[in-house]
Structure formats: structure tokens, C-alpha cells
Amino acid sequence: MTPEEIAALPYRPCVGVVLTDGQGRVFAGQRADMADPAWQMPQGGIDAGETPVDAALRELREETGVKKRHVTVLAETADWLPYDLPPEVLPYRGKYRGQTQKWVLMRLDAGEEVIDLTHEDVEFSAWRWMTGAELLALIVPFKRPIYEAVLGEFGLA
Template sequence: MTALPYRPCAGIMLIDRHGRAFVGQRMDSTLEAWQMPQGGIDPGEDPLAAATRELWEETGVASDMVEFIAAPDQEFFYDLPEDLIGKVWKGKWRGQRQRWFLFRFLGEDGDIDIATPHPEFRSWRWIDPAELPRLVVPFKRALYEAVLAAFRPYLNTQIGIEAVSQSDRPR
């Protein structure tokens, strides 16, 4: 397993006006597992561009319906459980290395459409970001805790999200 590389991926924490995070329940899982939008970064693709593309592909939310808030400089990693290696991603990856992006959703709930051409979620909802780690599959829990810790300075469920300067945009 350690000889396999990590799949490059972009993840999105989408926050509404009330400071709640978007989560979707995956179609390909029988577990009661929820996750934030995420997906592969194509070869040569900029991670921020991959994030906005994945957001559109999974939620129908276009880039003009979001405001960039923050992106940590670090990558986050998770390993697949041994019983899934070789069964997902055609056996090419041991897990994922992810770049995460925090966006504020500027639209209305009706602007979210998970019935995309290649749907990934069977349902969705807004939750308090603190709930994220307990709702994901166990092998992603530590990753979600780390992502949540990285975005915590920008999250405030009482008043929404604190604004950050344009200089905080990833380069």
C-alpha cells in the first residue's frame, strides 16, 4: 500500500449566511456518511480552479455564487482502509492529498442542485461545522478535524464568517 501515491484532490467547505457548512450524503455509500464537496485535481489544473469546478459538478453552485474566504497553505492527507485499496479509483491510489478552500455561499438554497449530470449526493443539508467530524466516514475523521481547525479562525456560527483580505487568496 505505501508504494501507491496519493490522489491529488480539492475540497470545499461551503458556508451559508448563518455560518453552517454544506454536506452531502454520497450516492455510492450505504453508510449514513456525509461529506463536503471534493474531487480530483486534473493534471496541470490549478487547485482553486479544480475546487470551483468540483463545486459546480457536485452541487450546481457556479463560481459567481460564492465568495472565496481562505485556503490553508498545507495539504491534508488520508489513507483508505485496507479493504478499499484496489476497489476504488481502479487501485491507483492509497488515499488522497487534498487542498481545501473555504467559500461563502451567496445564493439561496434553491440555487443548489445536486441532480447534476453525474450526481454524487443523494441528499444535502446545512450543519454546524463542529458536527462535520462525527458525520464523515471514520477514515476521514482526522482529516475533517484538521480542516476544521485550519478554518476555525474564519468561522463564527453566531455572526457568519469574518471577512479576510484579498491578500489571503492562494497564489
């Protein structure tokens, strides 16, 4: 794709979930679809008619098995945060130049046994609690600025 073609593509509206254990650590999942270990927080697209919080709760359930009754929603980012996909990924993704995301901060109020990575969408092959600094060291480089902004806004950097 040419730079002009890429610039003409829209951003996909998405949400991200910062799930905290209430002790300053966040949930990080190891992507199941990547050969090299890649860690990230739950995220996904917003369906028609969904609010960002509704979409975040759905994505959390689909990817981790954690249900609405297991969490307390604490905050939402003030702004939409866009990022561009790297050029080598664009031909495979096709219709979007990147994503623009709202992030939702949630606290897990249930025990860790409610986390079930095989619940619905197998997005992650493993998970663990990480500090913001640990996660920033492991996130793919093109998402690092978004993660820095989100973790900073929520006081978890």
C-alpha cells in the same frame, strides 16, 4: 495488497470544498453511492493544468450545481493534507494509497435554490447545513482527522 505494495502507491492530488452559509454552518452531502448514510463535503481530483481553487470551483459546480458567480472564495488550507484509504477499500481503488488534499473555503452568496444535486455528477442524494461538530460526528472515521484539521484551520470546528 501487501503493506509494502500499499506504501509504494502515490497519493491522488485532490481538492475539497468547505461551502459555508456565512452563519458558521457548512454544506454536507449524503453520499448517493453508499448503502449506509455517509455525509461529506464536496471533493474530487485535480485535472491537469488546474489550480486547487479552479478544481474546487469545478467540483462544486459538478456536485452541487453551484457556480463560481454564486460564491466568494475566502481561503485555502496552508498545506496539503494527506490521508490513507482503509485497507478494505484499496483493492477497489487500485492505483492510489489515499489522497492528498487542498481545501478551499467558500461562502454561498446566492440563495439555496442554486443547489441542485442532479446538475451533473450525482454524488449526493441529500444535503443540509451542519455545524462543524455535527459533520465530524457523521463523517467516515478515516476522514475525521482531515475534517478536524480543515474545520479547525477555517475556524468552523
